[in-house]
Amino acid sequence: MAQRKGSMSLLPEPEAEKSQPLQTSPPLQTSPQAVVSNGRARQVAQPKFARGAPQARSSKSLPPKKEASTGCESMAGKAGSIHYTQPQVQARLMEEPPMLNYSGRQGSLSLLPDLPVKPHRDVCAARPDEMEAEHTDLPQDDVQEASNLSLQDWAEGHHYGDKDSRKEGHTTPTSGTQTPRTKALSEPNSDSGPETMERVFSLSALDSLLQDPEGKADLRHQLELDELEDRRPKYTSRHLNRPVVVVSSEVNPWSKTGGLAMVAGSYGYEFAMRGHRTMVVSPRYAAYDGAHYVGYTKIWLDGREHEVQFFHLYQDLGDGNGTDYIFVGHDCFRRGGLYCDPHTGKEYLDNLFRFSLLTVAALEAPLILNIRGHTFGQDVLFIANDWQTGLLPVYHLYKYRRNNTYRNSRCMFVIHNIGYQGKYRLSKFPIDSYLGLPPDAIDLLQGEDLNLRNDCMNLMSAAILASDRVLTVSPNYAAEIQSPEGGQGLHEILQQKGHQQRMAGILNGIADEWNPKTDPHIPTNYSLRNFDEGKALCKKELQRSLGLHEDPGAALIGFCGRLCYQKGVHLITQIIPWLLTYESSAVLGRVQVILMGKGEDTYANQLSDAENHNKGRVCGYVGFDPKIEHRMLAGCDFLMMPSQYEPCGLPQMYAQAYGTVPVVHETGGLKDSVSGLWDEHRDRETATGFLFCGFDENHLKERMYQALEVFHKKHDLFRQIQMNGLRKNYYWPQAIDEYERQLDWTLDSDAAVS
Template sequence: MASTDRPLKILVVASEVEGLVKTGGLADVARALPATLTALGHDVQVVTPAYSRTEPIWSHWPSQSLCVHLNLFDETWMAARTGSHEGLPLVQLEHAESFDRPGIYDDGRWPYPDNARRFGLLSKGALQWCKDNDWRPDIVHANDWQAALCCFYLKEHFKYDTFFDNTRSLLSLHNAAYQGQVPASWLQPLGIHEQFFHPGAFEDFGQINLLKGGIRFADALCAVSPGYADELVTDLGGHGLGALFRDRSDALVGILNGCDYGQWSPETDPMIPATYTTPDEPGKAECKRRLQQEMGFAERDVPLLVSVSRLTDQKGFHLLIPTLWEVLRERDIQIALLGSGDPQLAAHLHRLANHFPDKVAFVEGYDNALSHRMEAGGDAFLMPSIFEPCGLNQIYSLRYGTLPLVRAVGGLKDTVVPLSATQRNTRSATGFMFEEPSEAALRAEIERMVDVYERNPKLWLAMQRNAMKQRFEWESAAREYLKTYRRMLGENL
């Protein structure tokens, strides 16, 4: 068996990387994890599509021709651009027909009908790049449905290719609700033999489910938190794939994402109006005062609750909006919301803000600098998710002393220590938590939180101090991934 301290060759395949393109948390992980693994001395290559919007970054990089066969009859020529961006080693797969589009996954309303082929080319192209450059990966780390075919192609298309004899594949599950379901007519174009079109592999109610196939063929599966791994094997939390996850439970691990504290720290954050090290320093109060000004609120000592989120049912807005209508009628609070997504949810939030102009402000869209100011200026952060694979905003909130109120799911229950009913865990509590996905349960916890703020400022301050001490470092997460990689390779630990 190989030495456990030898550097590994790790191929990371992802459809988005923070700093290039980003639609969600996948991009953050696809940047931070490879960067940390590289810093730890490993040889990492990150393969992503060469989207037209990132052309200024990669257009001057050296290019090589790449011939990709998705099936026996299809020959697609691509260009592989190799370079680095902000210290991250990258291979950009250039194929204008697939990636020179205004959107990443859709046209703004509908998914691109050839997404299966687009990301099939990413998956097969990444492996072909390894062969053409004699770069033998120990691990192929595929991310979500867009790269799930890597695991299948490695096992089947390269089954008799000795080049990949010692290569193993890991599929990361950032959000298994998105599965890449496409018509069965894509079987032949993707090079998936009909023998794999059954409920134990790619078939899903008559369609191809790319994530499902990846789950079946990957050597290991990794959820982005231990709590999410526990949920995936259940019928309720498995997004329709609970039975398959149970069948592959021996291969499933949960590793909590880290946080980039270089970007998210109130001590050094250049995007906030005042920095601070502890919650009782003037900086925290100044951030709140300035946020109240920005949102058009009176500068008063009332709880300022904030939320930065995609507007989707997953995030619990169908619980939050009616609950806020009730709470706002009875409690003296202020609420600042930032988000984009479902236009109907946005309309409901605009209506709420119009009805309570002195108490509610809603900014529709995404504004990174504003999200920093809200994390620093808020007293509490609302995150009542129906499911949450890991979550980052609750981790940011902890660092800024903005107490998170979350539901007991996924990564939220792995990162937030709720104040107990007896309030005896004051030395460890970092936030508030409710379990039942109901308006009544959410309202009761918001009321409880407001009561603590108004009646017990010493307890509130103690919880803020606890929260600001929490650390979820990427180096710790990367070392857990390395343990998983080495187990896959049969190396001594």
């Protein structure tokens, strides 16, 4: 491979016993570093990072003075509005897995801040093939004590990179992580008895469906050819040649605790299918099949260097399209959980360190990784997701853009749930000595909190201010979080972003696999043409397999989700006796309920009690079985989602695709994706479900009664609502059309902060 100006020196992976940490030099100097390449000594200049006077921030990025968060529980505020935007270097290369470093140009980046250099400690010198899978247990301190424990102390006590503590072999964490290919689901049980449900860790488990990229691409092609499906893209980006880099703390199917992983996985697939060169960067929580080691680099954090490794997996989607998955390896990621200790439920004390490391590694990857012949380069679009990657726009601005790197790149930040913001005590995690950021970054990072007051670092608010565009996962949620009730203390800076026309809400899509025409996990496939027969058979099989009375005339209501207050589980369990009580109008009583979920013990016990007291009429199961979830969607008449708040929500869209009628609380993405039957004549042709206002038992009862009355007494109207839902298109191609528009507007606009 020919060397080019500004290219990376081709350094082979050193042998494990010879691996040496990067030798640092005093800041503002350039010193030669001897490295070994193909058996010969080579001198490589160590880049310098010269900081001048703090650069003034753009005035439009300065947030107004914020009131302290009130901690309001209501997320349904309608104040505020959504504002949509109007249209308007070569990096170093590798031949072998090398020590990766980005330098060689004027204004080049060094990950070493201009701070006094602390004595170096070999924190991760061993090569990945030496690394063990032993999961480090956290101290059992309260989460609030995290600020009292420095990362250095924590690392010293837990042997970050200590060879003596390593051993061969690997034990894959089971919580929230799965390999790309999983065992195919079995066909419906043909036995007469109730089916045994398999406990898994994730809801809406797409990782148990089509994991073969060719199979997914073939399915998409078939649906595009089907005129009734109409999955073809409606918008073509002006910047299809611009690479997209998605950064997420979890990505389906390798790591997952909820919807974030599923959306991140869909980003990787959908942008690649459109023709973008696409990279997805996420932590390496376990050893993933097919992911190969491609190199490592050194990152300065918490006053010293840390070595991170890069592992690459390519998924070929056909027609020249594909996705590059980059997994960032470091000891801090190799535990049983993604964010919390699975044994205690307590948050890991070093999460700030873990996800700061991820964001810097993600910013380095496009510059230094030779992926299939060349790097992604500088002219990319970053998509950061939630607080865990909130520092990416900040590092992008202060450590790269202001040092003439990534000048033409842009960064979009997606808010999936504003309730989790990533707050830390500034006095314990200084932005200069800990994060390696210049002092003026305090303007973005300082937040407010009722407990921490002004000693608060808020990663989500910093990301909002530093990013070039803010997106949320539904239009209504974008409006809600600009209100004092829904903004969780960030409504003012979000309003400011909206007034700058740099904010939008895009409803998430659903994957092609959620389709009754092709779903291999339901008793029979059906579509508009054979809906009545197919739906009836799926309902009968669902009742039989779960031990319910086989009554085709009973209203079968399902719930599938986390067992917690936010999902409104308490409302469902409160109204079950009312639903099952026969009364003279014949609306109530002839009802069956299926509840499936995993979460808080209080609600889990309520599910079990509901089944035990109503055998044959209620099925309550603590856990998740993806097979049953698919069969519930195909066999139920109603899906209940009384969530207190729901940024987007996916089950209500799955339900409509299967002709199951959702009954939902009017909030967030539920309001965007369910058209309510408010007037039986006016809304007959548009209604796809029932919405209720007011997060309480009485409002849910009122709307549920209306839904059951339509089911039992107005069969034609109920079938029309089912047909309306079946005709809806909530699949990802439609959502990506809107993402492509936002991508174009972002790339055609000036940087929000320079």
